[in-house]
Amino acid sequence: MTETAHMTVEGMSCNGCSGKLQRALEAVNGVEDVNIVLDGGKVTVSYDPAVVSAAAFTGVVEDTGFDVAS
Numbered sequence: 001m002t003e004t005a006h007m008t009v010e011g012m013s014c015n016g017c018s019g020k021l022q023r024a025l026e027a028v029n030g031v032e033d034v035n036i037v038l039d040g041g042k043v044t045v046s047y048d049p050a051v052v053s054a055a056a057f058t059g060v061v062e063d064t065g066f067d068v069a070s
């Protein structure tokens, strides 16, 4: 089973930033796919809810140096 989480992430200014966040999210156990649109900071994460909760992604974003818009 796969669920999809959507986040708006602030602080990404170039492809280096989005690539860094993409790699960090893809490294999370249970994450199956990550799509980031730099313009607007739209982040979509496909994940297995039996393995990881969407709440964990906020921490990954912050640990990578960015913020999730509330």
Ligand SMILES: [Cu+2]
Pocket: 012, 013, 014, 015, 016, 017, 018
């Ligand atoms: Cu950058």
